[in-house]
Amino acid sequence: MTRKLLLLACCIFLLAGSAAAEAVPCDRDGSGTLTASELAAAILDSLDARFMGGTVQAPSPDDLRDAAFVYEYWDGKALTITDSSGRTTTLTRPLKRIAVFNSDTVEMMRSIGVEPDRVVGVSKYTLDDPTYFPEYRGKANLGSVWSPDYEQAAAVRPDAVFLYATISQSSCDDIEKTLASIDPSIRFFRFDSYRPAAYAVEVRTMGLLLGKAEGAERFLAFHGSVMDTVAERIASIPTDDRVPVYLESWNDYKSAGKGSGYDEKIELAGGRNIFSDTTIEYPTVDPEAVISRNPDVIVKIVGAGELVFGGYGDDDSSSFKAVHRAIESRPVWDQIGAVRGGRVHIIHSDAIGGPEYFIGVAYMATWFYPDLFPDLDPRAVHQQYLSEFQRLDYDLDEHGMFVYPYDG
Amino acid sequence: MMADTGMQEYARLTEKRVLFISALVLILIALVGVAVTLGSANLPVADSYLAILAGLFPGAVDLPDRMIESNAVGIVWGWRLHRVLFAIVGGFGLAIAGTVMQGVLRNPLASPFTLGIASAASCGASIAIVLGAGFLSGYLVIGNAFLFAMLAAGAIYGMARLKGMGGETMILAGIALMYLFSAITSLLQYLGTSEKVQEVVFWMFGSLDKSSWPKLTIVTVVVAAVVPPLLWRAWDLNALAEGDEVAKSRGVPVERSMAGFMLAASLVTAVIICFTGTIGFIGLVAPHITRMAIGADYRTLIPASGLVGAVLLLGADCLARMVVPGTILPVGIMTAFLGIPFFLYLFMRRRDA
Amino acid sequence: MAPKRAVLLCVLIFLFTAPVTAVSVERTLTSSENDLEVTLTVTGIPIGGIVETIPDGCTWAGTDHPDDQTRVSGQNVAFAVIGEEAIRYRVQGPSEAGEEIAGTWENLQTGESGVVGSDGPKTSGEVAQTATPTAPGFEWAAALAAFAVVFGRRCRR
Numbered sequence: 001m002t003r004k005l006l007l008l009a010c011c012i013f014l015l016a017g018s019a020a021a022e023a024v025p026c027d028r029d030g031s032g033t034l035t036a037s038e039l040a041a042a043i044l045d046s047l048d049a050r051f052m053g054g055t056v057q058a059p060s061p062d063d064l065r066d067a068a069f070v071y072e073y074w075d076g077k078a079l080t081i082t083d084s085s086g087r088t089t090t091l092t093r094p095l096k097r098i099a100v101f102n103s104d105t106v107e108m109m110r111s112i113g114v115e116p117d118r119v120v121g122v123s124k125y126t127l128d129d130p131t132y133f134p135e136y137r138g139k140a141n142l143g144s145v146w147s148p149d150y151e152q153a154a155a156v157r158p159d160a161v162f163l164y165a166t167i168s169q170s171s172c173d174d175i176e177k178t179l180a181s182i183d184p185s186i187r188f189f190r191f192d193s194y195r196p197a198a199y200a201v202e203v204r205t206m207g208l209l210l211g212k213a214e215g216a217e218r219f220l221a222f223h224g225s226v227m228d229t230v231a232e233r234i235a236s237i238p239t240d241d242r243v244p245v246y247l248e249s250w251n252d253y254k255s256a257g258k259g260s261g262y263d264e265k266i267e268l269a270g271g272r273n274i275f276s277d278t279t280i281e282y283p284t285v286d287p288e289a290v291i292s293r294n295p296d297v298i299v300k301i302v303g304a305g306e307l308v309f310g311g312y313g314d315d316d317s318s319s320f321k322a323v324h325r326a327i328e329s330r331p332v333w334d335q336i337g338a339v340r341g342g343r344v345h346i347i348h349s350d351a352i353g354g355p356e357y358f359i360g361v362a363y364m365a366t367w368f369y370p371d372l373f374p375d376l377d378p379r380a381v382h383q384q385y386l387s388e389f390q391r392l393d394y395d396l397d398e399h400g401m402f403v404y405p406y407d408g
Numbered sequence: 409m410m411a412d413t414g415m416q417e418y419a420r421l422t423e424k425r426v427l428f429i430s431a432l433v434l435i436l437i438a439l440v441g442v443a444v445t446l447g448s449a450n451l452p453v454a455d456s457y458l459a460i461l462a463g464l465f466p467g468a469v470d471l472p473d474r475m476i477e478s479n480a481v482g483i484v485w486g487w488r489l490h491r492v493l494f495a496i497v498g499g500f501g502l503a504i505a506g507t508v509m510q511g512v513l514r515n516p517l518a519s520p521f522t523l524g525i526a527s528a529a530s531c532g533a534s535i536a537i538v539l540g541a542g543f544l545s546g547y548l549v550i551g552n553a554f555l556f557a558m559l560a561a562g563a564i565y566g567m568a569r570l571k572g573m574g575g576e577t578m579i580l581a582g583i584a585l586m587y588l589f590s591a592i593t594s595l596l597q598y599l600g601t602s603e604k605v606q607e608v609v610f611w612m613f614g615s616l617d618k619s620s621w622p623k624l625t626i627v628t629v630v631v632a633a634v635v636p637p638l639l640w641r642a643w644d645l646n647a648l649a650e651g652d653e654v655a656k657s658r659g660v661p662v663e664r665s666m667a668g669f670m671l672a673a674s675l676v677t678a679v680i681i682c683f684t685g686t687i688g689f690i691g692l693v694a695p696h697i698t699r700m701a702i703g704a705d706y707r708t709l710i711p712a713s714g715l716v717g718a719v720l721l722l723g724a725d726c727l728a729r730m731v732v733p734g735t736i737l738p739v740g741i742m743t744a745f746l747g748i749p750f751f752l753y754l755f756m757r758r759r760d761a
Numbered sequence: 762m763a764p765k766r767a768v769l770l771c772v773l774i775f776l777f778t779a780p781v782t783a784v785s786v787e788r789t790l791t792s793s794e795n796d797l798e799v800t801l802t803v804t805g806i807p808i809g810g811i812v813e814t815i816p817d818g819c820t821w822a823g824t825d826h827p828d829d830q831t832r833v834s835g836q837n838v839a840f841a842v843i844g845e846e847a848i849r850y851r852v853q854g855p856s857e858a859g860e861e862i863a864g865t866w867e868n869l870q871t872g873e874s875g876v877v878g879s880d881g882p883k884t885s886g887e888v889a890q891t892a893t894p895t896a897p898g899f900e901w902a903a904a905l906a907a908f909a910v911v912f913g914r915r916c917r918r
Contacts, residue, residue, distance in 0.1 A: 182486030
């Protein structure tokens with residue numbers, strides 16, 4: 001009974017407020033397509049009423065601006081879009097107040113040129129990183145996907161909420177159900193924004209959704225210049241000749257098994273993960289197994305757990321050096337090819353995880369096959385990503401610690 | 409002469425009970441009044457009450473513009489109100505389950521979780537979260553948590569029937585189950601990715617964040633269905649408290665009663681914690697407080713401790729929402745903290761014989 | 762590293778200047794005999810509107826802008842801009858009157874508006890953030906009181 005009352009209440013003041021029209025704005029003949037002449041008529045009516053003393057029924061400024069957007073970016077028609085969870089949504093108006101729970105999605109939006117004004121709420125992880133997200137400092141704090149702040153999310157009156165697609169699905173489902181019962185007009189979109197396999201599709205979909213198709217293509221050209229180049233050059237290497245790699249995360253001896261993100265990235269860079277036969281996603285491996293499998297390259301990831309240093313807020317290489325030395329001095333590990341050949345590399349999780357994964361792939365490709373990639377400069381790629389696409393005033397020569405050893 | 413003082417004492421006791429229960433009801437109403445105004449949306453107090461009225465009588469109330477802008481009605485009816493009511497019903501249910509458990513096990517430190525139900529529910533939730541496997545698709549976590557909790561209850565019942573239905577048997581079986589399910593949960597946490605582990609941990613804290621009107625309805629229906637029969641049978645609990653032989657001599661079917669009470673308490677507990685995660689201490693502390701205030705007659709102890717439980721859980725939730733501005737602490741953490749002064753008090757009161 | 766940085770700098774300069782061109786509408790006049798030909802050059806407005814006010818003494822003489830995108834009303838003429846970069850129209854009247862033509866433009870993508878002929882927008886579009894009113898400290902007092910009562914009851918023996 002109370003649920004019906006709630007729905008009734010919402011309907012009543014949805015009607016009392018501005019009309020939440022499902023039709024394309026300013027589509028006079030209701031054909032579903034906003035033609036140039038319909039748009040022109042709407043513009044002229046509005047100008048007439050405001051500047052020429054006309055008495056015509058003019059569209060509201062919001063309707064007019066929405067119509068301009070739909071005409072410019074969606075060919076005058078309603079947009080039907082499928083997000084990464086397979087859900088299809090139809091929109092007739094642009095999204096103007098976006099709440100994003102996933103900081104990787106915020107980063108991807110920034111890459112394609114979405115203005116910070118359109119984002120009204122971000123997760124606490126975005127707010128906890130003012131070095132990387134300075135322009136989002138004043139936005140509402142939505143909490144996290146596992147512990148969301150529904151009141152803040154409701155208070156900013158978003159028209160769209162962005163969540164993860166493939167992780168924490170039950171938490172995301174709960175957020176959707178609760179927010180929908182507070183405000184049924186909110187639309188929900190699920191994008192991961194960090195999975196390599198879905199990356200290009202997600203960038204394009206978001207570009208279309210937010211009227212930034214051009215920015216999306218420009219970014220994908222940049223992304224492709226790295227990933228396609230790497231893919232082309234390693235394609236000729238037969239599987240047996242691929243460089244054996246041992247990857248260790250920030251916990252000692254915790255490696256990556258089949259199906260994990262790191263395993264995928266090693267493969268994208270042309271390497272062969274020596275533990276890719278393990279079905280556990282993040283197995284704790286036996287140090288002796290590493291010795292017996294004898295990798296040619298060791299990649300160690302820092303930036304979380306006990307090894308929380310480096311990244312954008314840190315300029316000091318000494319902690320990286322200490323980790324490097326610790327690995328090389330592990331008992332009997334000097335027998336491993338990687339240690340003997342001086343091919344132990346430390347990389348920060350920010351450069352290999354999340355939407356910046358392709359920078360990590362670029363680094364790994366140059367480590368695995370330095371002869372194949374003499375012209376690929378991962379540091380320059382990283383800098384271009386930061387300056388051009390993330391619009392950050394951050395100079396990698398002066399700040400930040402992402403890889404060790406690095407010989408400029 | 410003796411009869412007179414006896415009746416006088418009984419009258420005083422009855423008066424104390426009436427006062428106690430009335431005071432609880434008043435506190436509860438006051439807490440509800442406060443709880444609906446709390447929240448980081450910072451709605452003015454009057455707006456919250458106006459929103460409740462507007463939801464109850466839509467169209468009859470003229471909402472000021474600022475309330476339409478802030479969507480006060482949506483926030484109060486879509487988020488705050490059902491949470492507050494859930495705290496009341498949940499606290500009521502957990503406290504009653506705890507009271508019954510303490511009666512059946514004849515142990516004033518027993519709780520609904522003594523028989524391993526919390527560990528079982530956590531295990532079920534972990535399986536759903538980490539492995540994505542469960543019984544009710546679409547409601548994996550909730551379904552698993554409930555079913556595993558009832559599985560534990562069934563296992564206790566089975567083991568007790570095998571070895572004889574005694575308090576000690578049940579507690580031993582409960583401890584064994586607790587270790588089993590905890591081990592499985594730990595293994596799952598080891599195997600899981602960091603996001604999944606985080607989800608499991610958050611689930612185990614116990615929170616009212618996931619409440620909703622449909623869930624509230626389910627819990628209310630179950631509690632409303634279980635509590636009246638419990639009250640009807642409350643005298644049996646009084647008898648059981650005296651001991652098995654005494655109870656048998658009074659004509660109480662001991663084995664059947666204990667099983668029935670235990671299953672009823674487990675059902676109420678399971679249906680609450682499958683939605684909220686494991687919220688501890690309410691089932692332990694509420695009956696204890698009530699017993700100290702109005703004595704151990706289960707006919708009044710059960711409803712009164714239910715009210716105390718409701719007050720405790722709602723109060724804890726209010727605190728959880730206020731203590732760190734901008735964040736909502738999981739209510740299970742708050743109730744755990746509330747347990748501390750309680751146990752300290754018990755400790756201070758002890759006078760070793 | 763230095764040559765690469767120089768290249769990077771050039772690329773950045775080029776890329777940054779390209780999209781951030783000045784948004785404006787400029788008016789240029791050419792007079793012949795009794796006719797004034799006015800050309801409005803539109804930069805950075807893919808969809809918008811322009812209203813021009815012709816001084817008294819001049820009469821409207823037509824335009825090559827599409828009919829359904831033009832509306833004349835008295836001394837005012839409104840143009841709907843949909844992708845055009847130049848709008849030409851003719852006015853009959855003395856050439857000095859050309860200086861007195863006034864106009865405003867609107868960019869419907871960004872919400873900016875301005876005066877024809879001056880540099881840059883006059884007003885910029887804004888996204889209004891709903892202001893949330895702060896609540897008095899009622900909750901604290903009431904909650905503490907409630908809590909005190911509960912505790913008071915428990916400690917009484």
